[in-house]
Amino acid sequence: MHSFSIAEQAPLFRFVLGLADDAVVLSHRLSEWCSNAPYLEEDIALSNVALDYIGRARMYYQYAAELEGKGRTEDDIAYLRNEREFTNLLIHELPKGDFAFTMVRQFLLDAFYILYLEKLLDSSDETVAAIAAKSIKETRYHLKRSEPWIRQLSEGTVESRDRLIRALDELKDFVGELFEMSEWEVELVADGIAVDRASLQADWDDYVQKFLAISDIEFGKSKLQIRGGRNGIHTEHLGHMLCEMQYLQRSYPAMQW
Amino acid sequence: MTTVNKKTEVIPTSHPVFAQRRSFRAASKYQELWQVLDQVCDPELPGLTLWDLGVLQDVQMQGEQINVVITLTYSGCPAVDAMTEDIISALTAAGYSEVKVDIALAPAWTTEMISPAGKAHLKTLNIAPPAHNDEVDCPVCGSHDTEVLSQFGSTACKAMYRCGNCLEIFDYFKNL
Numbered sequence: 001m002h003s004f005s006i007a008e009q010a011p012l013f014r015f016v017l018g019l020a021d022d023a024v025v026l027s028h029r030l031s032e033w034c035s036n037a038p039y040l041e042e043d044i045a046l047s048n049v050a051l052d053y054i055g056r057a058r059m060y061y062q063y064a065a066e067l068e069g070k071g072r073t074e075d076d077i078a079y080l081r082n083e084r085e086f087t088n089l090l091i092h093e094l095p096k097g098d099f100a101f102t103m104v105r106q107f108l109l110d111a112f113y114i115l116y117l118e119k120l121l122d123s124s125d126e127t128v129a130a131i132a133a134k135s136i137k138e139t140r141y142h143l144k145r146s147e148p149w150i151r152q153l154s155e156g157t158v159e160s161r162d163r164l165i166r167a168l169d170e171l172k173d174f175v176g177e178l179f180e181m182s183e184w185e186v187e188l189v190a191d192g193i194a195v196d197r198a199s200l201q202a203d204w205d206d207y208v209q210k211f212l213a214i215s216d217i218e219f220g221k222s223k224l225q226i227r228g229g230r231n232g233i234h235t236e237h238l239g240h241m242l243c244e245m246q247y248l249q250r251s252y253p254a255m256q257w
Numbered sequence: 258m259t260t261v262n263k264k265t266e267v268i269p270t271s272h273p274v275f276a277q278r279r280s281f282r283a284a285s286k287y288q289e290l291w292q293v294l295d296q297v298c299d300p301e302l303p304g305l306t307l308w309d310l311g312v313l314q315d316v317q318m319q320g321e322q323i324n325v326v327i328t329l330t331y332s333g334c335p336a337v338d339a340m341t342e343d344i345i346s347a348l349t350a351a352g353y354s355e356v357k358v359d360i361a362l363a364p365a366w367t368t369e370m371i372s373p374a375g376k377a378h379l380k381t382l383n384i385a386p387p388a389h390n391d392e393v394d395c396p397v398c399g400s401h402d403t404e405v406l407s408q409f410g411s412t413a414c415k416a417m418y419r420c421g422n423c424l425e426i427f428d429y430f431k432n433l
Contacts, residue, residue, distance in 0.1 A: 041407035041417070048409040055333025059362065130362035134332050137365070137433050145408045 011184035013067045014087070015194055016128065017077070018182070018230055020060030021088035024078055025238070026109070027053030028245050032096045042099075045145060049106070052138040059131045079249035083239040084232040091174040093229070093238040100163035103149045105171055110143040111207055112178050115200045124192035147211065154215035168212075168219055176225030179204075274369035278311065290316045290323060293351040300339040301412055305378050307340060311370025314361060322355040323348055328366045330433070331413040368433050385418065385429040393429050395420035405429075 009017075030050035037043035061074035091109065096102050117139060120132035153164040179201040181189070188194035205221075212219050228234065248255060271279070282291055294313055299305050307313040307327065315326040325344050329337055341358045348356045368387035371379075376386035380396045385403075388394065393403045400422035407417040415428040 041409070044411075045407060045409040048413050051333035051335070051413055052331060053333070055329070055331060059332060127362065130365065131332075133365040134329075134362060137367075138331065141408070141431070141433075 010067070011187045012125070012193065013064055014182070014184045015188055016060050016064045016067060018087045018089075020057050020064055020077070021086050022092050023053045023060060024057035024245075025086070025088045025241070026092040027051075027057060028241060029092070029094075029096050030102070030106075033102065038099055046102070049142055049145075052135075052142070056131070056135050056138075059134070063127050063131070075249070079246045083234055083242055086234065086238060086242070087230050087232060088238075089174075089177045089229040090226060090235055091171065091177065093235060093241060094171075094174065095237050095241075097167065097170075098163055100153050100160065101167040101170065103146055103153065104164060104167035106142065107146040107150050108171060108175060108208065110139055110146050111211075112200070112204055113139045114143060115203055115207075116195055116197070119195040119200070122192075123194070128193065150211065151215055154212070154217050165217065168217070172219065172222040173224050173226050176222070177227045177229060180227060180230075182230045271373055272369040274367060275311070275372055278314075278370060279372075281315075282308075285316070287316055287318055290318065290348070290353075293347055293353075294325070294344065297340070297343045297347050300336050300343070302379070302382060302384070304382070305375055307344070309372045309375030309378065311366060311368075311372070311375070312340065322357060323353045325356065325358045326361050327358060328361050328364070330366050334413055336412075366433070368430065371430075379430055383425070383427050384415070385427060387430050387432045389432075391429075391432055393418055395423060395425060396427055397425045398423040 027050045030046050030053065033043065033046040034050070035043060037046055057078070058074055061077050065072050065074055065077060091105065094101075094105065097105075114136070117132045117136040121129055121136065123129040123132065150164070153160045155161070179197045181197055185194045185197070189196050209219055226235075285291060291308070294316060295306050295308055297307050297313075299307060299310050299312070302310070310330070312327050312330065313325070314328050315324075317324050325348075327337075327340060327344070337360065344358050345356045371387065379386045383396050385393045385396045392401070393405075394401055395403055395418075398420060400420055402421035403418050404421065405416060406419050406426065409415075410417040410428045414431060414433070416431050417426065418429045419426050
């Protein structure tokens with residue numbers, strides 16, 4: 001068994017890997033709705049959003065594998081790493097929860113990725129910029145769906161509003177990490193490759209607060225911010241998720257469809 | 258009296274993005290290869306060629322080897338493996354044995370890469386082609402009176418609509 005120590009990897013690899021892990025973990029959480037959503041159209045929609053994120057993850061993993069140049073494939077990286085080797089931000093790995101939780105998380109992330117990918121389009125790394133160009137169009141579409149859902153949940157029934165508020169309350173401790181810079185991202189920002197996440201926070205706060213204010217919902221800032229994903233420190237949930245996501249490759253190594 | 262809003266295009270126009278693809282193809286040295294690839298259709302849109310869909314971007318020959326470049330509609334499109342296999346088998350059947358298919362990330366696919374013939378073909382499949390500002394006309398009766406039922410349809414590239422005039426439920430090929 002090879003051991004790949006993430007800390008020894010080049011900044012660009014770590015950067016791309018982080019984006020890949022964000023995408024694959026979220027796609028798995030979304031895919032958990034397949035055959036479980038409230039009704040058929042939502043089932044199809046969530047599965048399609050999951051598919052967009054799988055596509056995004058594949059593009060990043062393929063690039064990461066190429067950058068690493070050690071013969072690992074996209075599948076090796078996705079399916080044969082342990083929890084501590086995953087570097088996704090924690091918000092992506094939280095369990096899907098109820099439908100309100102999934103849609104609130106999606107709304108917060110869609111709003112974030114619109115801002116983030118817009119900047120990533122200008123990356124001096126051509127592949128990263130090309131992936132951003134494909135992804136941003138999909139994210140714009142996702143936001144077109146998550147916005148009305150936030151309105152519907154907050155202005156729907158007492159129950160749906162309660163659930164939305166509960167979801168926001170749970171998620172507010174995890175959004176800060178979206179705007180934190182790893183050391184390697186700081187390095188890459190100087191080269192024009194990565195995006196300065198911290199610079200997006202004011203716009204994101206503004207957009208989210210204004211949108212929620214339409215339905216008279218407050219989204220306060222939480223002083224407690226849970227972090228650690230980029231360094232492989234996760235919530236208890238990721239390990240369980242990987243058990244399921246990686247089951248086939250772990251049980252039947254190198255199996256193909 | 259029922260009024261049916263049949264929109265007819267007086268002068269058929271091509272979008273500049275498609276016009277660019279068309280002239281790129283016209284300038285290619287490998288016309289016979291493009292023609293072979295005109296047999297390859299999208300696996301989920303019967304009769305719509307990869308060229309008309311805008312997926313097929315380039316084909317070249319280097320020595321014995323044929324290099325085909327395609328671009329994906331949506332990044333997670335699961336049809337990519339089937340498309341790659343279909344390209345390889347069409348070229349193999351035409352006598353070219355060494356075929357390599359590359360998937361290009363850039364330029365990112367847009368619905369404007371779809372040819373006018375491709376858009377017309379979508380209508381024959383009862384799929385509304387991508388429309389400006391998502392003002393969707395019913396592919397069956399042509400009515401403007403349509404509403405979205407679901408922002409996602411049977412595949413990643415489509416949304417589900419209903420016509421208020423003929424009540425038909427149809428797929429709309431989303432603008433991207």
